[in-house]
Amino acid sequence: MDIKEGLSLKKHIILIFVVLISLFICISLGSVPIPFKDTVGILCDLLLGKKPSGMYADILIHVRLPRVLSVMPVGAALSLAGAAMQGIIRNPLADGSTLGTSSGAALGAVIALSLGVWLPSFPFAGTVVFAIIFSFISLIIVMSLAYTVDKLLSNNTIILMGVIFSMFTSSFISLIMAFSGERLRSITFWTMGSLAGSNYNNVLLLLITLIIAGSALMLSARELNAFSLGEDEAMHIGVDVKKTKVIILVSVSFLIGVSVSVGGSIGFVGLIVPHACRLLFGGNHFKLLPSCVYVGAIFLLFMDLIARTLVSPVELPIGVVTSFIGAISFVIIYYRRRKHAGT
Amino acid sequence: MLELKNINIQYGSKYAVKDVSIKLYSGDWLVLLGANGAGKSSIIKALARAVKYSGEILLEGKNISCFSSRQYAQRVGVLSQLHEKDPSLSVSEVVRLGRYSHGKRLFSGLNKIDIQKVQQAIAVTGLIEYSERPMHTLSGGERQRAYLAQVFAQDTDILLLDEPVNSLDMKYTLSLLKAIDVWRKERRGIVISALHDLSLAACFGSRALILLNGEQLFEGNIKDALYSPHIDMAYDLPVVKTMQDVYSFWEKA
Numbered sequence: 001m002d003i004k005e006g007l008s009l010k011k012h013i014i015l016i017f018v019v020l021i022s023l024f025i026c027i028s029l030g031s032v033p034i035p036f037k038d039t040v041g042i043l044c045d046l047l048l049g050k051k052p053s054g055m056y057a058d059i060l061i062h063v064r065l066p067r068v069l070s071v072m073p074v075g076a077a078l079s080l081a082g083a084a085m086q087g088i089i090r091n092p093l094a095d096g097s098t099l100g101t102s103s104g105a106a107l108g109a110v111i112a113l114s115l116g117v118w119l120p121s122f123p124f125a126g127t128v129v130f131a132i133i134f135s136f137i138s139l140i141i142v143m144s145l146a147y148t149v150d151k152l153l154s155n156n157t158i159i160l161m162g163v164i165f166s167m168f169t170s171s172f173i174s175l176i177m178a179f180s181g182e183r184l185r186s187i188t189f190w191t192m193g194s195l196a197g198s199n200y201n202n203v204l205l206l207l208i209t210l211i212i213a214g215s216a217l218m219l220s221a222r223e224l225n226a227f228s229l230g231e232d233e234a235m236h237i238g239v240d241v242k243k244t245k246v247i248i249l250v251s252v253s254f255l256i257g258v259s260v261s262v263g264g265s266i267g268f269v270g271l272i273v274p275h276a277c278r279l280l281f282g283g284n285h286f287k288l289l290p291s292c293v294y295v296g297a298i299f300l301l302f303m304d305l306i307a308r309t310l311v312s313p314v315e316l317p318i319g320v321v322t323s324f325i326g327a328i329s330f331v332i333i334y335y336r337r338r339k340h341a342g343t
Numbered sequence: 344m345l346e347l348k349n350i351n352i353q354y355g356s357k358y359a360v361k362d363v364s365i366k367l368y369s370g371d372w373l374v375l376l377g378a379n380g381a382g383k384s385s386i387i388k389a390l391a392r393a394v395k396y397s398g399e400i401l402l403e404g405k406n407i408s409c410f411s412s413r414q415y416a417q418r419v420g421v422l423s424q425l426h427e428k429d430p431s432l433s434v435s436e437v438v439r440l441g442r443y444s445h446g447k448r449l450f451s452g453l454n455k456i457d458i459q460k461v462q463q464a465i466a467v468t469g470l471i472e473y474s475e476r477p478m479h480t481l482s483g484g485e486r487q488r489a490y491l492a493q494v495f496a497q498d499t500d501i502l503l504l505d506e507p508v509n510s511l512d513m514k515y516t517l518s519l520l521k522a523i524d525v526w527r528k529e530r531r532g533i534v535i536s537a538l539h540d541l542s543l544a545a546c547f548g549s550r551a552l553i554l555l556n557g558e559q560l561f562e563g564n565i566k567d568a569l570y571s572p573h574i575d576m577a578y579d580l581p582v583v584k585t586m587q588d589v590y591s592f593w594e595k596a
Contacts, residue, residue, distance in 0.1 A: 238415070283477075
């Protein structure tokens with residue numbers, strides 16, 4: 001009997017290797033392609049502590065690298081959050097975008113911006129904090145609404161509530177935008193997401209959040225497995241259901257809130273990646289959660305690459321690309337689930 | 344020992360269970376008898392700490408609300424009806440979750456005792472060849488056996504059965520209940536079950552509690568229960584005569 005719960009060391013190494021290769025490809029390609037040889041040279045210089053110079057080095061260090069390094073933790077965070085939400089409500093269609101959590105977070109960020117909430121020496125703290133709080137409140141609202149209507153939290157109810165809530169918050173965002181005019185960045189940033197112009201402060205914030213909230217989720221992997229049996233069943237085997245829910249919902253709010261405050265609402269990442277990981281590595285959360293971190297980072301790197309290069313020099317919002325693929329995946333997952341339920 | 348003292352369960356203003364008291368000892372298999380809505384499931388749920396109740400339930404002389412989630416799960420296991428949704432876990436992963444309450448540390452994996460208990464549970468329930476298969480590839484009866492293995496791995500003294508054989512065919516029903524009976528005899532454990540089928544209740548139970556609209560009509564030996572007038576009242580039917588009519592078909596054949 002196989003008693004090891006997590007991913008094998010071999011799989012970890014392979015996945016890290018794929019992440020690094022993807023990172024390398026994505027910093028080399030773009031509207032100004034940098035030859036691989038130069039990329040290697042600049043990276044070596046950086047690692048050795050030398051200061052590389054030239055146009056390529058400038059693009060790489062000041063534009064590509066901070067962006068790519070933000071994209072990876074955002075992808076990982078959204079995927080982790082999706083996997084955890086799906087685990088706790090036992091529904092593979094749950095995700096920041098389908099449950100309205102991302103748009104809730106975006107509303108929080110927009111409110112913070114329009115009210116001019118900020119902390120000295122840490123200018124984006126206001127938006128971050130508001131985004132986290134609003135994503136938590138949205139989660140609570142949507143889950144309790146859905147639970148009141150339908151205790152089994154079936155597909156239809158929860159998705160319907162999420163969609164309605166999303167529309168509700170989006171209308172608020174539009175309203176605030178209409179009144180605040182030039183003070184806010186373009187509306188597409190919050191509704192479709194973009195990671196253009198990310199800086200190293202963003203990277204640091206994202207990494208810290210990912211490490212803390214990600215660890216909290218990893219430590220709850222066994223509880224998430226128990227939840228997959230059903231909430232009552234989890235209680236029967238000794239899980240403290242309330243405590244687990246609080247830990248998971250707070251961690252998810254942090255992951256989504258911070259990701260949205262940096263990159264806007266990038267839809268469906270938390271839907272596609274956990275689904276793929278479940279097919280590749282199985283539904284055990286000891287395997288699912290770490291694989292989501294790697295695959296989420298890889299997935300969003302390439303989505304960002306497509307957004308940057310597809311109609312270059314014009315840049316697409318990354319949310320357009322993920323939503324395009326996400327909407328198709330949503331239909332496929334829904335169909336498969338219905339078919340499975342019908343047999 | 345498990346003792347229920349004056350248990351009342353209310354849903355809104357309606358009483359689902361009214362003033363039920365009973366004492367259970369090692370080796371007892373208590374069957375809760377009564378028509379639909381008589382309060383059988385509510386009693387099981389109260390014992391599983393899944394509904395609010397008034398009165399006292401004492402386990403080892405202590406009120407059950409004093410135990411932490413883990414402590415309680417080390418003592419009381421629950422096997423419910425099969426539900427529609429199934430986890431995307433393998434059989435052995437499901438059985439291993441039964442050891443949850445015995446782990447102490449944050450990253451606690453399984454220790455030697457855990458592994459031994461899990462393997463034993465899988466063997467006893469006849470699931471060795473299925474152990475690495477995903478749950479959704481199994482039939483209803485096999486899945487329910489996996490959940491039984493999980494409860495066995497949980498290694499409790501008390502087992503609550505909430506209609507666990509609904510939706511199972513005769514073969515799986517009997518093999519499941521037989522496995523539970525063997526467990527009860529070997530471990531001197533307490534089983535409390537809500538079963539719809541009176542013949543099964545008669546076969547496996549040792550004691551009975553007859554309920555009518557949440558009220559306790561009779562408590563005692565199972566044989567006495569079946570021949571008491573209370574059973575007819577509870578089901579609003581001449582139970583023994585009806586059963587005899589049904590079985591006379593087989594006798595003639």
